[in-house]
Amino acid sequence: MKNMSADRRMIKIAMAAPYLDREEEHDLAVRWKAHEDRSARNKIATAHMRLVISMAGKFRNFGLPMSDLVQEGYVGLLEAAARFEPEREVRFSTYASWWIRASIQDFILRNWSIVRGGTSSAQKALFFNLRRLRAKLARGDAHLTVRSIHQEIAAALGVSVNDVQTMDARLSSSDTSLQAPSIASDAESAERMDFLISDDPLPDEQVSNMIDGERRRVWLASALTHLNEREMKIIRARRLAEDGATLEELGADLGISKERVRQIESRAMEKLRSALVSADPRMAAYA
Template sequence: MESNSRSSMIRAAMKAPYLAREEELELAIQWKENRDQNALHKITTAHMRLVISMASKFRHFGLSMSDLIQEGHVGLLEAAARFEPDREVRFSTYATWWIRASMQDYILRNWSIVRGGTSSAQKALFFNLRRLRAKLQSGPENLSNADLYRQVSAALGVNEADVATMDARLSGPDTSLNAPVMDDSPGGTDRMAFLVSDAPLPDEVVTETIDTERRSQWLSGALSALNPRELKIIRERRLREDGATLESLGERLGISKERVRQIESRAIEKLRTALVNGNPHMAASA
């Protein structure tokens, strides 16, 4: 179906009459000054050969020829909208840049799921690397990859590392995450399985961090309600990983272990009251 549509489009383009310079100029003026749709149709139809010719130059990127022609037609219309007849430049010369730019942008957006070639230097590298590589390799010298990258880098004004990266990208297509890890085991583990992470999700990490900070602030405020001896007992008994025993703490403070227990119980009650009074969420649930 697509092949028939493309063939019809090519036949129609080839039948369209060529425009003389004077006729082309007159049509461009009619479109620019009067927005004459018939003039626009004639000038774009006459230049569809240019679109088809340029699309054929990009066919090795593996994209639909019909889609390339369609994108080129968009560039042709853009050229018609921006063309200045009084500059005395042939429309085909002006339109060539817009047609090529439209097709190249389409290729960069659809050739790979990884976006690349955003700068002018990167675009030049993407569209010229294969041609330059083939030209250099056809010479009498047996160049290594390092030599090729160095010469391409000098020719296009990009870093050698960028040349190597682009060469790796162009050397193979995108790989599906649903494809099996081993080609000979279609029922085996696919690549998606290796993307699973046991680490907490970002929102969980943020929530835990915020909650921890809040709890630290609440506890710090509640501890200020204790007197020095109560604070020492709570720190030694509750806030250390290896909490002190009642007996050892009593010996250090010069009191019995039962007295240490009583002070600890009273301090815990004071902490609970301070936390409830200072935290509306705890007060609501209390």
């Protein structure tokens, strides 16, 4: 009730503020621009608050509090007052309208959804005009399909049909908190997040596995230094290569029998196990 009363009082004050004629508006703007007379700037702003309220009312259907829209519009109004150049002989209301609308639209885009939409001029035009254009096309021809409506809107705003479809889907649904109670469970404390099942390890497990894996790679590299050249070649070809070589292939390459290759491989593996366990007894579980 207090907020409603404050809003009504603000609207009442704004509507009661006197209009400025062109000469008075120009004099106030010069005083602010040339001498930074804040009282002159505030008088200009107060006289145009009804413009802010009118502009904010055009965006009330986006579900945000009217008081917030007016407040953001007032920010745009002050920005316009700070940038206004009276020597251009343009009425302040004409100049300020763009700043007020831009400030309100930016606020809506930031707060309408937790998912940030596009910020390009085309995406903004799509966000703020999609519903109006869709309703207009539907009234003009009740037999238009959804696809046809999307194509018409895309052509009118200079965006792709896919952009129109994506934005239409966003505007047709609302954000849902993962901490909201789940209607799919009888448990009173169950939340939607509880049903997002993932087979991936938890973040702390992923970090632990990454650190352990790096340690094992260091230990293995150190253990490999205990092998001679022929043992190293056999272990790399048989155990570390993506496509392990056969005993016959290595025997032919080294000029020895496949049985001799097997014996050298077995001896090299024993050396590696011994070196790994010596580096850290916990590696016995992996060796």
